[in-house]
Amino acid sequence: MQQSIGRLVSILYRKNQMYLNMALKRYDITAAEVPILTYLFQKDGVSQEELSVHMVIDKAATARAIQSLIAKGYVHKEKDQTDRRANRVSLTNQALGIKEEIMKVLLYWTDFLTNGLDSDDVTVMFSVLENMAQKAEQANFSEIGGLC
Amino acid sequence: MQQSIGRLVSILYRKNQMYLNMALKRYDITAAEVPILTYLFQKDGVSQEELSVHMVIDKAATARAIQSLIAKGYVHKEKDQTDRRANRVSLTNQALGIKEEIMKVLLYWTDFLTNGLDSDDVTVMFSVLENMAQKAEQANFSEIGGLC
Numbered sequence: 001m002q003q004s005i006g007r008l009v010s011i012l013y014r015k016n017q018m019y020l021n022m023a024l025k026r027y028d029i030t031a032a033e034v035p036i037l038t039y040l041f042q043k044d045g046v047s048q049e050e051l052s053v054h055m056v057i058d059k060a061a062t063a064r065a066i067q068s069l070i071a072k073g074y075v076h077k078e079k080d081q082t083d084r085r086a087n088r089v090s091l092t093n094q095a096l097g098i099k100e101e102i103m104k105v106l107l108y109w110t111d112f113l114t115n116g117l118d119s120d121d122v123t124v125m126f127s128v129l130e131n132m133a134q135k136a137e138q139a140n141f142s143e144i145g146g147l148c
Numbered sequence: 149m150q151q152s153i154g155r156l157v158s159i160l161y162r163k164n165q166m167y168l169n170m171a172l173k174r175y176d177i178t179a180a181e182v183p184i185l186t187y188l189f190q191k192d193g194v195s196q197e198e199l200s201v202h203m204v205i206d207k208a209a210t211a212r213a214i215q216s217l218i219a220k221g222y223v224h225k226e227k228d229q230t231d232r233r234a235n236r237v238s239l240t241n242q243a244l245g246i247k248e249e250i251m252k253v254l255l256y257w258t259d260f261l262t263n264g265l266d267s268d269d270v271t272v273m274f275s276v277l278e279n280m281a282q283k284a285e286q287a288n289f290s291e292i293g294g295l296c
Contacts, residue, residue, distance in 0.1 A: 013161035128273035
């Protein structure tokens with residue numbers, strides 16, 4: 001049987017969620033909230049709309065995760081000064097204070113998975129995965145022919 | 149910043165779920181039900197316990213997905229003849245009738261993602277992903293040192 005990327009990705013995704021929930025429990029942060037924090041670590045103060053697009057999930061789920069992070073004191077939200085319809089989301093000092101710790105937790109998972117594997121192969125894997133993720137993000141499902 | 153496998157896998161997973169929900173809508177099958185069907189396509193009549201382990205999610209979620217597939221007429225469940233505490237899950241003719249179609253949908257996604265990429269690189273990616281998925285499946289989180 002030809003290999004399916006979906007199956008492998010699904011295993012890695014679910015286990016990564018379990019790992020993040022466990023490793024970040026002491027900060028009261030869930031796996032669902034991690035992509036918001038990591039995006040803000042790179043680009044603080046972006047619009048809620050931009051976070052939704054980055055998360056590749058629906059706006060309601062993004063709003064829920066942001067609300068939860070506000071309640072825990074990790075982010076705050078305010079109206080954009082120039083575009084009053086937009087909300088800007090920013091990190092609090094509490095979040096910035098554990099940034100290094102969170103990044104360490106994320107990289108630990110990558111190290112755990114790639115430990116002992118050929119480093120050239122791992123480099124190739126990252127490059128192919130990056131390419132596929134870009135294609136997936138740009139996928140227009142209505143154009144994936146003959147399947148709907 | 150060092151690359152994180154979690155981010156790439158997360159994008160690929162979410163988009164794959166969206167694609168599966170769209171492509172299998174005409175059969176009334178959701179992305180959450182696909183892993184059960186594909187496992188049964190390879191190994192029909194396994195125990196519900198084995199399906200839970202394969203799905204890498206909790207037993208309650210597996211039970212819900214199986215219940216949903218029973219309601220739609222795709223699988224049936226019966227007590228094991230030798231071990232009355234175990235339930236065996238099997239495909240119906242209705243499910244077997246669309247097996248080829250489902251496999252085509254899954255492989256189409258893989259083809260879509262890998263189309264145009266160097267085939268040697270794709271082979272390496274599959275091999276590394278397979279290795280990492282095995283490590284992830286065997287991960288004992290309580291032993292991932294220093295993080296909890």
